[in-house]
Amino acid sequence: MVREKIVMKRSNIWPWIYIAPALLILAFFLVYPIINTFYLSFLDKGSESFIGLSNYIFAFTKKPMLIAFRNNLLWLIVFTVFTVSLGLILAVLFDRVRYESVVKSIIFLPMAISFVGAGVIWKFVYTYRPAGTPQIGFLNAVLSKFPNFEPIGWLVNKLTNNFALIFVGIWIWVGFCMVILSAAYKGIPKELLEAARIDGANELQVFRRIIIPMMKPTIAVVATTMVINVLKVFDIVYVMTNGQFDTEVIANRMYKEMFQFHNFGRASAIAVILLLVIIPVMIINVRRFREQEALR
Amino acid sequence: MNRRITNLFSRVLLHVVIIFIAFAWLMPTLGLLVSSIRNRNDVLSSGWWTVFRHLLDFEQYTLENYTEVITASGMGRAFLNSLIVTIPSTIIVIIIAAFAAYAFARMEFRGRHVLFVVVVGLLVVPIQMTLIPILRIYNGLGLAGTFYGIWLAHTAYGLPFAIFLLRNFFGALPKDIFESAFLDGASHHTAFFRLALPLSVPALASLAIFQFLWVWNDLLVALIYLGGTEKVSPLTLRLSSLVNSLGQNWQLLTAAAFISMILPLVLFFSLQRYFVRGILAGSIKG
Numbered sequence: 001m002v003r004e005k006i007v008m009k010r011s012n013i014w015p016w017i018y019i020a021p022a023l024l025i026l027a028f029f030l031v032y033p034i035i036n037t038f039y040l041s042f043l044d045k046g047s048e049s050f051i052g053l054s055n056y057i058f059a060f061t062k063k064p065m066l067i068a069f070r071n072n073l074l075w076l077i078v079f080t081v082f083t084v085s086l087g088l089i090l091a092v093l094f095d096r097v098r099y100e101s102v103v104k105s106i107i108f109l110p111m112a113i114s115f116v117g118a119g120v121i122w123k124f125v126y127t128y129r130p131a132g133t134p135q136i137g138f139l140n141a142v143l144s145k146f147p148n149f150e151p152i153g154w155l156v157n158k159l160t161n162n163f164a165l166i167f168v169g170i171w172i173w174v175g176f177c178m179v180i181l182s183a184a185y186k187g188i189p190k191e192l193l194e195a196a197r198i199d200g201a202n203e204l205q206v207f208r209r210i211i212i213p214m215m216k217p218t219i220a221v222v223a224t225t226m227v228i229n230v231l232k233v234f235d236i237v238y239v240m241t242n243g244q245f246d247t248e249v250i251a252n253r254m255y256k257e258m259f260q261f262h263n264f265g266r267a268s269a270i271a272v273i274l275l276l277v278i279i280p281v282m283i284i285n286v287r288r289f290r291e292q293e294a295l296r
Numbered sequence: 297m298n299r300r301i302t303n304l305f306s307r308v309l310l311h312v313v314i315i316f317i318a319f320a321w322l323m324p325t326l327g328l329l330v331s332s333i334r335n336r337n338d339v340l341s342s343g344w345w346t347v348f349r350h351l352l353d354f355e356q357y358t359l360e361n362y363t364e365v366i367t368a369s370g371m372g373r374a375f376l377n378s379l380i381v382t383i384p385s386t387i388i389v390i391i392i393a394a395f396a397a398y399a400f401a402r403m404e405f406r407g408r409h410v411l412f413v414v415v416v417g418l419l420v421v422p423i424q425m426t427l428i429p430i431l432r433i434y435n436g437l438g439l440a441g442t443f444y445g446i447w448l449a450h451t452a453y454g455l456p457f458a459i460f461l462l463r464n465f466f467g468a469l470p471k472d473i474f475e476s477a478f479l480d481g482a483s484h485h486t487a488f489f490r491l492a493l494p495l496s497v498p499a500l501a502s503l504a505i506f507q508f509l510w511v512w513n514d515l516l517v518a519l520i521y522l523g524g525t526e527k528v529s530p531l532t533l534r535l536s537s538l539v540n541s542l543g544q545n546w547q548l549l550t551a552a553a554f555i556s557m558i559l560p561l562v563l564f565f566s567l568q569r570y571f572v573r574g575i576l577a578g579s580i581k582g
Contacts, residue, residue, distance in 0.1 A: 012403075012405070014403065014484060014485075015399045015403040015404070015405035015408075016405065018395045018396060018398060018399035018403065019395070019396040019399045019400070019411070021392045021395065021396070022392050022393065022395070022396035022455055022459060023396075023411070025392065025448070025451060025452045025455060026414075026415070026418065026452065026455055026456070028452070029426060029430060029448070029449065029452030029453070030418055030421060030426060030452060030456075031418075032429065033425060033426035033427075033428075033429035033430055034421065034425050034426065036428075036429040037425050037426070037428060037429060040428060040429070090317070093310065093313070093314055094314065096310060097310070097311065097314060102318075103314055103315075103317075103318045105565075105568065106318045106321050106322050107317070107318070107321050108568075108572075109321070109322075109325070109561075109564065110321070110325075111564075111571075112509060112557075112560040112561055112563065112564035112571075113325075113513070113557050113560060113561075114512070114513030114514075114515070114531075114532050114556060114557070114560070115513065115515065116513075116515050116532040116535050116536050116539075116553075116556065117513075117532075117535065117553045117556050117557045119536075119539070120328070120535065120539060120549055120550070120552075120553040121324045121325060121327070121328045121553065122324060123539070124324075124327060124328065124331065124546055124549075124550065125323075125324050125327065127546070134341065134342055134343065135343065136339065136340065136341075136342065136343050136344070136546070137343075138323065138324070138327055138343065138344075138345070141343050141345075171321065171324070176575065179572055179575055179576070180575060180576060183576055228420050231422070232422050232423075232424070234515070234516055235515045235516065235532075238515065238536065239515075239536050239539055251422075251424060251516075254424050255516075255519075258427065258428065264428050267428060268428055270424075271422065271424040271425045271427070271428075272425070274422045274424055274425070275421065275422060275424075275425050278420055278421070278422060281420055282417050282419075282420050282421075285416060285417070285419065285420060286413055286416050286417055289413070289416045290413075
């Protein structure tokens with residue numbers, strides 16, 4: 001009887017009708033293009049003849065590409081470290097005040113704004129006027145209050161521009177990290193923290209010895225999400241500097257190869273490299289998903 | 297006594313730090329809003345914060361920047377285009393994902409597990425991997441530069457997350473209600489339309505907000521498949537080209553940027569709860 005029921009369910013066509021539209025779209029728009037892009041990355045500019053690994057050799061040896069890799073690495077480290085740690089600190093601090101929901105909304109607000117909009121907002125903040133004229137950019141105006149400060153062209157100066165762009169990313173994403181980490185923080189039993197305090201632990205010890213270890217799984221999830229975001233970063237750079245003054249990142253380089261130079265081989269190779277960097281994250285995700293399923 | 301003073305001191309410090317951070321985070325957006333209602337000469341000759349010196353002097357405010365960018369710079373048309381792009385892209389994804397998610401969560405079929413693992417894998421694939429092949433197909437079919445093309449593309453890019461989110465939600469609904477429905481002779485269709493969907497309204501709302509904001513705020517997909525013609529450009533695309541063409545006309549640029557932000561901000565403030573819930577549910581994926 002039970003066996004019969006299972007057999008009957010298996011031969012049923014309805015599950016396939018339910019998932020068919022989704023599968024068709026995913027196959028056509030994601031799976032096929034991924035395979036095709038792999039193939040194109042071994043062909044020349046116009047995808048006409050096979051040129052082996054030339055596109056990859058280009059990608060790993062030419063200066064503009066190396067600058068893009070360096071910048072992505074800089075983004076990866078600075079952006080990930082700051083969003084996650086600031087998100088964690090804010091989640092813990094805000095938990096202690098009564099106006100928590102208001103300040104949380106303020107930090108979270110940039111998440112609703114497009115990267116293009118944020119780009120305009122911050123381009124204005126970073127605006128630079130020669131010394132002696134009134135500064136209309138907020139950052140230079142504030143710093144001009146200090147004696148001997150020379151206004152800085154934040155987006156032009158090669159020492160500051162990458163950090164200026166990365167900070168825009170941080171401004172947008174800290175709210176996301178804070179929301180998730182805050183939910184996890186509120187899940188820690190308060191008696192545990194109280195017990196530690198009664199035993200004489202100071203706040204820093206409570207934070208380092210209890211809060212961080214207990215939140216490790218969530219911190220890992222948030223950090224991987226940030227890593228994926230940072231590898232795909234495109235809009236902020238496109239709007240604010242368009243990759244000038246050594247600010248290019250991988251995704252922008254790919255766009256330029258595709259639309260400015262019409263070199264589809266190189267553009268494909270860059271996309272493949274991007275995917276290869278993300279694959280470890282993909283494996284981690286699938287593994288984590290399997291573990292969660294096993295627990296159900 | 298000493299301890300009480302340190303305690304008081306650290307309380308005060310806590311508030312100072314928090315309020316400082318909140319102000320720092322709000323300041324850039326506030327500057328944008330204020331600048332967008334100031335005259336050209338004022339914006340270019342003094343910082344936006346100087347309006348606070350004589351806040352109630354209404355002579356210094358103007359809405360002219362808005363009229364100008366809406367008509368002359370095409371932000372009005374772009375707003376309409378953004379709606380045309382975003383609304384169908386949101387609805388189609390939810391419908392297709394809901395059916396697939398129900399099948400993955402509640403139906404039995406061969407390959408169910410493997411296929412879902414593929415969906416989880418696709419969650420993080422950079423869309424850069426898909427741009428060239430799809431653009432070529434679109435060029436062949438005449439879909440490049442059309443709304444049909446971008447609806448399909450956004451549907452595809454939103455699907456893995458949508459299926460993942462809804463499948464987890466459907467899967468977490470109590471088993472008993474489905475079992476008793478099936479015992480009473482309900483089919484899967486009835487269970488889907490009468491049980492799963494009505495019980496998942498909060499999840500569907502979160503997903504709708506997410507997809508809406510994602511598509512509304514997207515630049516790359518529009519840049520590739522729609523191109524820069526003013527007839528079809530959504531807000532992000534229009535704004536990014538204004539950044540180049542308007543240069544230092546900050547009074548116009550800030551007004552244009554604010555127009556692109558207004559709808560997301562309204563959604564954000566009115567539906568923040570669903571937004572947060574969606575983030576928490578989706579974050580399990582990492």
